[in-house]
Amino acid sequence: MTPYDVSILIPARNEIFLQHTITDLLTKAEGSIEVIAILDGYWPSPQLINDVRLKIIHRGHSQGMRAAINAGAAIAKGKYLLKSDAHCMFAPGFDKILTEQCDKNWVVVPRRFSLDPEKWELIDNPKYPIDYMYLSNDLHGVPWNEKNKDPELKKKLIDETMSNQGSVWFMAKDYFHELELMDETSYGIFWNEFQEIGLKCWLSGGRVMVNKKTWYAHWHKTNEFGRGYSLSGGEQSKALAAVDRWKTMGWHKQTLPLSWLIERFFPVPSWTPELIEAVSSNKL
Amino acid sequence: MSDLSILIPARKEMFLAKTIEDILQNIEGDTEVIAVMDGYWADPPIPQHERVTLIHNPESIGQRAATNQAAKLSKAKYIMKCDAHCAFEKGFDVKMMSEMHDDWTMAPVMKNLHAFDWVCPDGHRRYQGPSGPCQDCGKPTTRDILWQAKRSPNSVSYCFDSAPHFQYFGEFSKRPEGQGDITASMSLQGSCWMLTRDKYWKLGICDENFGSWGSQGIEVAVKTWLSGGKVMVNHKTWYAHMFRTQGGDFGFPYPISGSDQEKAKRYARDLFFNNNWPKQVLPLSWLVEKFWPVKGWTEEDLVKLKANTFKFGALGSDIKPAESEPLEDKLPFEGIIYQALPEDSGPTGDKSIKGIIYYTDCQLDPKIAEPVREQILKISEEKGLPIVSATLKKMDFGVKNIHFPSLKKGYPAMFKQIIAALEHSKSDIIFFCEHDILYHPSHFDFTPPDKDTFYYNQNVWFLRTSDGHALHYDVNQLSGLCGYREALLTHFRERYEMILKEGFSRRMGFEPMTHHRIKWQNDYKLGTWISEYPNIDIRHPGNLTGQRWKKEQFRNKKLLVNWQESDDEIPGWGKTKELIKKLS
Numbered sequence: 001m002t003p004y005d006v007s008i009l010i011p012a013r014n015e016i017f018l019q020h021t022i023t024d025l026l027t028k029a030e031g032s033i034e035v036i037a038i039l040d041g042y043w044p045s046p047q048l049i050n051d052v053r054l055k056i057i058h059r060g061h062s063q064g065m066r067a068a069i070n071a072g073a074a075i076a077k078g079k080y081l082l083k084s085d086a087h088c089m090f091a092p093g094f095d096k097i098l099t100e101q102c103d104k105n106w107v108v109v110p111r112r113f114s115l116d117p118e119k120w121e122l123i124d125n126p127k128y129p130i131d132y133m134y135l136s137n138d139l140h141g142v143p144w145n146e147k148n149k150d151p152e153l154k155k156k157l158i159d160e161t162m163s164n165q166g167s168v169w170f171m172a173k174d175y176f177h178e179l180e181l182m183d184e185t186s187y188g189i190f191w192n193e194f195q196e197i198g199l200k201c202w203l204s205g206g207r208v209m210v211n212k213k214t215w216y217a218h219w220h221k222t223n224e225f226g227r228g229y230s231l232s233g234g235e236q237s238k239a240l241a242a243v244d245r246w247k248t249m250g251w252h253k254q255t256l257p258l259s260w261l262i263e264r265f266f267p268v269p270s271w272t273p274e275l276i277e278a279v280s281s282n283k284l
Numbered sequence: 285m286s287d288l289s290i291l292i293p294a295r296k297e298m299f300l301a302k303t304i305e306d307i308l309q310n311i312e313g314d315t316e317v318i319a320v321m322d323g324y325w326a327d328p329p330i331p332q333h334e335r336v337t338l339i340h341n342p343e344s345i346g347q348r349a350a351t352n353q354a355a356k357l358s359k360a361k362y363i364m365k366c367d368a369h370c371a372f373e374k375g376f377d378v379k380m381m382s383e384m385h386d387d388w389t390m391a392p393v394m395k396n397l398h399a400f401d402w403v404c405p406d407g408h409r410r411y412q413g414p415s416g417p418c419q420d421c422g423k424p425t426t427r428d429i430l431w432q433a434k435r436s437p438n439s440v441s442y443c444f445d446s447a448p449h450f451q452y453f454g455e456f457s458k459r460p461e462g463q464g465d466i467t468a469s470m471s472l473q474g475s476c477w478m479l480t481r482d483k484y485w486k487l488g489i490c491d492e493n494f495g496s497w498g499s500q501g502i503e504v505a506v507k508t509w510l511s512g513g514k515v516m517v518n519h520k521t522w523y524a525h526m527f528r529t530q531g532g533d534f535g536f537p538y539p540i541s542g543s544d545q546e547k548a549k550r551y552a553r554d555l556f557f558n559n560n561w562p563k564q565v566l567p568l569s570w571l572v573e574k575f576w577p578v579k580g581w582t583e584e585d586l587v588k589l590k591a592n593t594f595k596f597g598a599l600g601s602d603i604k605p606a607e608s609e610p611l612e613d614k615l616p617f618e619g620i621i622y623q624a625l626p627e628d629s630g631p632t633g634d635k636s637i638k639g640i641i642y643y644t645d646c647q648l649d650p651k652i653a654e655p656v657r658e659q660i661l662k663i664s665e666e667k668g669l670p671i672v673s674a675t676l677k678k679m680d681f682g683v684k685n686i687h688f689p690s691l692k693k694g695y696p697a698m699f700k701q702i703i704a705a706l707e708h709s710k711s712d713i714i715f716f717c718e719h720d721i722l723y724h725p726s727h728f729d730f731t732p733p734d735k736d737t738f739y740y741n742q743n744v745w746f747l748r749t750s751d752g753h754a755l756h757y758d759v760n761q762l763s764g765l766c767g768y769r770e771a772l773l774t775h776f777r778e779r780y781e782m783i784l785k786e787g788f789s790r791r792m793g794f795e796p797m798t799h800h801r802i803k804w805q806n807d808y809k810l811g812t813w814i815s816e817y818p819n820i821d822i823r824h825p826g827n828l829t830g831q832r833w834k835k836e837q838f839r840n841k842k843l844l845v846n847w848q849e850s851d852d853e854i855p856g857w858g859k860t861k862e863l864i865k866k867l868s
Contacts, residue, residue, distance in 0.1 A: 043332065052342045057357070061334035074356035075339065 007078030011068030015086035038068035064189025066182035105206035115217035166194030191239030289358035293350035297368035379521035387513035397524035414532030433524035445580020474501030510564035639711025644719035674701035726816035752860035817856030
């Protein structure tokens with residue numbers, strides 16, 4: 001028996017919209033949830049508003065986003081984990097809709113809109129909603145505009161997606177541990193969150209899915225507000241090296257090659273048959 | 285990544301910040317703190333520190349669950365769980381880690397923490413306890429934080445009886461196997477223990493099925509022993525724990541209904557007494573036998589336990605066994621300490637070898653009491669003998685005064701005062717001083733040659749205040765007792781325990797080791813000496829014991845050695861008529 005259906009993890013470092021995000025989640029959730037905010041080396045001012053569903057982990061010094069997610073997951077009591085950035089708005093009942101359709105080896109992402117954090121409303125932007133993303137030939141996640149605009153695909157409310165952005169993801173807690181998330185040693189504190197999740201999932205026999213029956217809106221941070229994390233170049237190259245290893249062997253539980261994933265979604269922008277051939281013969 | 289994570293589950297704990305501050309001041313290794321504010325926000329708040337992680341639960345999830353929560357955030361090799369009202373010795377973390385074995389659970393020596401006093405605007409102090417107005421003057425009091433580890437007791441051995449109830453197991457530390465720097469303990473008190481993180485999870489050290497709280501020490505200790513490990517106490521370092529036993533706003537912060545306690549005990553019985561714990565490689569009878577004889581276990585219990593036919597008796601009514609203070613501690617805890625001088629400043633500045641304890645019911649006519657005190661004080665100053673006084677009313681006398689406003693005058697109170705004074709004294713050799721004896725300075729020139737002998741100065745004259753008649757015979761009186769503090773303390777604690785059980789009787793008498801009517805567990809030898817000049821025992825209408833002035837009044841005349849009477853002079857003191865004038 002788990003006391004909650006969903007544990008929502010919010011890693012936060014100097015996040016000015018953390019309270020908004022928490023309030024939004026607590027207001028919009030319809031099922032049994034707990035929110036775990038991980039304050040990574042700072043206290044928000046003003047203090048977070050107490051709520052019986054809100055737990056807080058406070059680190060005396062910043063240990064990084066992956067460590068924060070892991071700390072939240074370690075004390076989470078829910079059957080499912082939903083990780084959200086600290087600047088997101090959700091659709092009513094998001095938690096119930098996500099739990100309704102989530103196989104034990106799925107990673108699910110809701111449809112994504114763009115958020116105006118100051119007005120706390122959706123930004124009308126023709127690029128959105130984003131349902132699909134692909135991994136480019138340098139293994140970056142890129143919005144798959146062709147698929148996002150496809151009226152036929154829009155009718156398909158649950159569908160596979162090759163990759164995602166990483167600002168929100170949802171999966172069974174057991175699956176989180178099965179995927180050995182998050183790997184601080186290989187990937188470092190911050191970068192390439194969804195490359196780690198998506199590739200571990202797909203290439204060990206799981207599926208990354210978009211659930212278009214519900215949505216969230218994410219504020220794409222600009223330099224105006226600054227990033228929560230100051231990112232050293234070393235951390236980024238560490239993460240890139242870890243991602244790059246997927247071209248050969250990315251993880252000890254991997255059962256499928258990267259070429260299998262590309263072929264499953266073929267044609268994938270930026271991937272030519274030659275590149276796929278090179279990847280499958282380890283020559284990329 | 286740290287070597288040691290100190291986990292602190294806290295619920296409504298006002299000393300959480302203080303405990304964390306103490307830890308941060310005293311750690312010397314790569315040690316971190318993970319504290320859980322279980323259903324409350326710490327007030328005062330915890331200052332941000334790079335070595336501190338905090339968890340806040342909006343509603344209390346219970347002490348075991350909170351400890352597990354904190355443990356989940358640890359990546360250290362070792363885990364130490366401690367209560368949120370503890371102080372530590374400098375370098376305790378390193379001293380603990382350097383003695384650790386991977387299959388051990390270890391605790392430091394446990395001292396008692398004097399965290400605070402209640403103080404009123406007039407300066408009356410009351411020992412830590414529930415809040416409330418000053419008991420001397422009724423004015424409001426505020427908390428004065430002292431945060432001092434007491435010198436004694438130093439608890440190093442624990443067990444549980446067949447209930448199972450937690451017990452202090454001082455007897456074990458007197459056995460040969462209880463000697464040394466690292467000693468085994470059958471059980472633990474529960475407020476501080478350390479083991480590897482690996483074992484913490486493998487042994488399921490905080491099983492939430494035990495309920496939120498209760499039997500924590502037993503669970504940790506028994507799981508360690510029965511899985512093939514050892515439970516050890518490290519005498520090379522200590523922590524000090526604040527006991528909260530007086531209820532009100534000085535009670536236990538987790539709601540512990542009797543039924544929850546019962547639940548924990550029942551679960552413990554089921555798991556351990558019926559050998560139902562899947563991870564055990566040894567039966568519980570092995571553990572009991574290893575420490576045999578164990579307080580609260582009969583031979584019959586053990587035989588049945590070994591034959592797997594053990595049946596529990598009715599559970600007692602004590603609801604928070606491990607939160608009870610060490611027995612030797614119960615006494616001063618009820619008293620109120622007034623410290624006139626800082627702990628370590630004896631009159632000479634150095635640690636005094638000899639010292640005085642003074643006890644009184646404060647009901648003696650001041651015409652007698654004051655000259656007596658003046659005389660003791662003069663000697664104390666001249667000879668550098670610090671006085672610790674234990675009195676029923678508050679009194680500014682000596683380097684330290686412990687007073688007991690709620691105690692009634694009588695023999696049990698007197699013994700209690702003696703224990704309190706002995707506990708608070710820092711001297712090795714103690715002279716007992718009573719309120720109606722004029723002590724001669726030469727009395728204190730004696731140095732007892734043997735640590736295990738109680739010595740009585742037989743040079744005493746009785747002086748009748750009504751007419752100045754004086755009488756001497758060689759007699760051993762409590763007021764003339766001198767001995768080593770440690771031995772005296774052991775004896776008076778045993779004596780007090782017996783009085784609690786059986787009441788005081790004349791059979792027991794007042795003067796330890798002067799007869800063999802009582803079979804004491806801790807036996808000491810009797811010694812006597814004759815000081816150069818006598819002390820004067822002032823016989824006045826208020827004496828607790830009556831006085832016989834004529835030989836015919838004594839049944840056993842053999843006791844009347846060196847009988848002398850005088851209406852004129854007492855050696856060293858001059859005319860008795862002059863003396864009684866000074867006392868009236």
